[in-house]
Amino acid sequence: MSDSHAAPPEVLFTGFPGFLGSALLRRVLDRGDGPVACLIQPQYRELAEERAREIVSAVGGKWKGDAAAAAPAVDDAPATDPAAHLYEGDITEPDLGLGSALDDPDLLAGVEEVYHLAAVYDLSVDADLAAAVNVRGTEHVLDACERLGVDRLHYVSTCYVSGRYDGVFTADHLREGQSFNNHYEASKHRAEVAVRERMADGLPATIYRPAIAVGDSETGETDKLDGPYNLLRLLLVQPGRLAVAFSVPGADETELNVVPRDYVVDAIAELSGRPETMGETYQLCDPEPLTVPAFVAALSDAAGRRTVTVPTPKRLAKAAARLLSAAGVAVEPATIDYFDHPTRYRCPNAREALSGTGVSVPPFESYVDRLVAYARANPSVGDDPMT
Structure with a gap:
């Protein structure tokens, strides 16, 4: 009608x-x-x-x-x-x-x-x-x-x-x-x-x-496996007893928000x-983000991987990421730039505005298991942007 x-x-x-x-x-x-x-x-x-x-x-x-x-x-x-x-x-x-x-x-x-x-x-x-x-x-x-x-x-x-x-x-x-x-x-x-x-x-x-x-902290749901999921993919294609990840100079002090x-x-x-x-x-943003090494450790634990980080010059790490992508392991070279990203993000006015509302950032360690479980259960989810 x-x-x-x-x-x-x-x-x-x-x-x-x-x-x-x-x-x-x-x-x-x-x-x-x-x-x-x-x-x-x-x-x-x-x-x-x-x-x-x-x-x-x-x-x-x-x-x-x-x-x-x-x-x-x-x-x-x-x-x-x-x-x-x-x-x-x-x-x-x-x-x-x-x-x-x-x-x-x-x-x-x-x-x-x-x-x-x-x-x-x-x-x-x-x-x-x-x-x-x-x-x-x-x-x-x-x-x-x-x-x-x-x-x-x-x-x-x-x-x-x-x-x-x-x-x-x-x-x-x-x-x-x-x-x-x-x-x-x-x-x-x-x-x-x-x-x-x-x-x-x-x-x-x-x-x-x-x-x-x-992804969602309760369900792990996402519709795009990009960004930090590149590291997860790299870990999951390697044996559980020993996985290798890049560690570029400056990563120890870098926060991954x-x-x-x-x-x-x-x-x-x-x-x-x-x-x-x-x-x-x-x-x-997360007012208390993990450093890159702590983030890698949390993701490794959730993925059931014993991970060794190998010090790697940034240019070499990007070249290796390109080779991995060509071999079918979707590791975006652009993500390497965030392993030595010098910026630290803080959100005082957001924290104040959201105080008392029940809306706050959960610690990454509290939901990383769900992110990994969802990614494993939904391997067909891609990394292509919606444009």
């Missing part, structure tokens, strides 16, 4: 049906915000429909699947039910590929809040793709926010806008003359600079900077629902 009384979306999401975006959408709908419009790329439509159905059903609503830039197809559910609408588009295009839908009061003109999570999360991404998605894509989202006159933007950045900053990096730092490990870091830095400039011009926004996000997905989602869900967090930047 057609229903001209169905409420149009009030919230717009990018980055759905990605790993973080899917979990955060459920939290936003569950607390009563919405209806939500999810910007999706055509190649992910089937996955997006499946996940949206599951999420809407889980929070007590009824699925309303929409064609891009068309009036919503609705069912008999009242307009107050939690609803997710899918709009095909692309942040790399002007107007997000949505055209006149942004001006139509029956479609997206009523959007008051935007969650921007879409990005290329890939340490080996080339410069052109990183610029197109992470930088220009964010600029297009900012343009759309201004066109819609939104009450608030929630922008998901990364702690690694720090680049190779030598010292303690907090939410107060951004433009420090730093160099970058890769195009991913550099592009996310440029994107956050663009967001900060619009904020200075009056755009109401909050920035969230997760550290290295891994890892947080589970549920912490990131819980923190954003908590902070985004409070008006006093407007205008703030929050680093969602």
Whole structure:
């Protein structure tokens, strides 16, 4: 049936049906915000429909699947039910590929809040793709926010806008003359600079900077085995009685800042629902991270490996990683840069804002067994980014 009384979306999401975006959408709908419009790329439509159905059903609503830039197809559910609408588009295009839908009061003109999570999360991404998605894509989202006159933007950045900053990096730092490990870091830095400039011009926004996000601390679930999982793969292809890992110069003092997905989602869900967090930047990191040797030891114990770390010059370690990848062991050479990463991340304002909420970072050792178990049980999970 057609229903001209169905409420149009009030919230717009990018980055759905990605790993973080899917979990955060459920939290936003569950607390009563919405209806939500999810910007999706055509190649992910089937996955997006499946996940949206599951999420809407889980929070007590009824699925309303929409064609891009068309009036919503609705069912008999009242307009107050939690609803997710899918709009095909692309942040790399002007107007997000949505055209006149942004001006139509029956479609997206009523959007008051935007969650921007879409990005290329890939340490080996080339410069052109990183610029197109992470930088220009964010600029297009900012343009759309201004066109819609939104009450608030929630922008998901990364702690690694720090680049190779030598010292303690907090939410107060951004433009420090730093160099970058890769195009991913550099592009996310440029994107956050663009967001900060619009904020200075009056755009109401909050920035969230997760550290290295891994699977769920309760279930181990992830949809991408990258980052620290490269080390896990290396350990798992070796005998349990003796495994070998690289140790580059400087690794003993280097912190590897890892947080589970549920912490990131819980923190954003908590902070985004409070008006006093407007205008703030929050680093969602572990305030007491493990050093690289301690991280390797914890991962080795969980994987049942007796691991020996071999001192290896960084250039040689990267060459060995390339050879391993060519031989079928997916070890990304770009991850080696984080074994001597000089930056230490701290999050005093996030800890203060989340104090008393029950949202905190669990110690890596408390959930690493679940990460390993999930990776072992789901070997088909790849490391390709959703772009």
